[in-house]
Amino acid sequence: MQFAPTITTLEKVVFYAAPIDPLPLPYTIPSGIQLVELITDGVVYFEQDNIQYTCRRGTVFWHIAGDQTIWRTTVDAPYRCMVFQFRTDSPERIAPRLSCWQDSENSLEEFLNTVHSNFSGKSPTSQKSALLASYCISELMMHALQLKNRSPYAPPGLDGSDEEKLLTLAIEQIKKALPAMRNVQAMYRAVKIPRNKLFALFRDKLHTTPFQWLREQQLQYSRSLLESSDLPLKDIAGKCGFDHVEVFHRCFVKRFGEPPGSYRNTRFAYRDFSN
Numbered sequence: 016m017q018f019a020p021t022i023t024t025l026e027k028v029v030f031y032a033a034p035i036d037p038l039p040l041p042y043t044i045p046s047g048i049q050l051v052e053l054i055t056d057g058v059v060y061f062e063q064d065n066i067q068y069t070c071r072r073g074t075v076f077w078h079i080a081g082d083q084t085i086w087r088t089t090v091d092a093p094y095r096c097m098v099f100q101f102r103t104d105s106p107e108r109i110a111p112r113l114s115c116w117q118d119s120e121n122s123l124e125e126f127l128n129t130v131h132s133n134f135s136g137k138s139p140t141s142q143k144s145a146l147l148a149s150y151c152i153s154e155l156m157m158h159a160l161q162l163k164n165r166s167p168y169a170p171p172g173l174d175g176s177d178e179e180k181l182l183t184l185a186i187e188q189i190k191k192a193l194p195a196m197r198n199v200q201a202m203y204r205a206v207k208i209p210r211n212k213l214f215a216l217f218r219d220k221l222h223t224t225p226f227q228w229l230r231e232q233q234l235q236y237s238r239s240l241l242e243s244s245d246l247p248l249k250d251i252a253g254k255c256g257f258d259h260v261e262v263f264h265r266c267f268v269k270r271f272g273e274p275p276g277s278y279r280n281t282r283f284a285y286r287d288f289s290n
Contacts, residue, residue, distance in 0.1 A: 026100045028099055030242050033243070039086045051099040077110045080106055237251050241275055
């Protein structure tokens with residue numbers, strides 16, 4: 016099943032969290048691979064045509080053989096990204112070097128969760144792999160084709176009402192201080208929004224509660240650290256807002272179906288490119 020002129024299979028989908036000590040180094044894409052990096056958080060500095068751009072959540076980088084992965088970031092906002100590794104039968108680039116997710120924050124989050132829950136570093140059946148590859152490449156390319164209507168360097172955010180803008184700012188504040196967000200009371204203090212107001216914003220705009228949203232952010236961040244670092248589990252638990260590694264372990268198993276220790280053993284975003 017071939018769903019694009021140059022893409023044959025989707026070999027890997029993982030989250031990557033850029034370290035800050037030391038800062039990440041770029042990897043060079045080998046022959047036969049096209050790699051897509053979709054920023055989920057933080058900041059990436061990227062130079063093109065002798066201009067350096069600041070890229071944030073929703074920016075998509077399309078790499079072909081010989082290109083280098085993204086790596087320039089900041090200690091104040093180290094980037095995290097979802098990495099798609101495609102096998103290709105052609106060296107030609109199938110999309111612009113940069114593109115950007117065009118729809119709402121909800122649609123981006125839904126895409127990230129759908130992909131990762133169905134391709135969590137394990138080897139799916141050939142039929143499922145083909146379907147996942149088709150889904151991923153079609154979604155990413157659809158947004159790339161809409162690029163002419165929007166700058167790729169601006170974060171997508173939530174569009175529309177003042178309430179949505181307020182929620183966007185609140186989410187940015189919470190994510191910046193995620194290790195300190197031990198509970199929803201800490202969230203309320205951080206954003207200085209009345210409890211009832213914040214609860215209503217999460218319910219109406221994100222269809223969840225502040226606690227459920229916070230726990231999901233903690234677990235997603237822990238997953239990206241497991242896939243991109245060798246930090247001890249206790250340190251990862253602390254960085255993700257868990258007071259006790261036992262609670263982290265239990266929540267991780269419930270959410271992802273396996274212990275964090277075994278999860279990290281088979282996953283690293285750029286393992287194939289590091290010698």
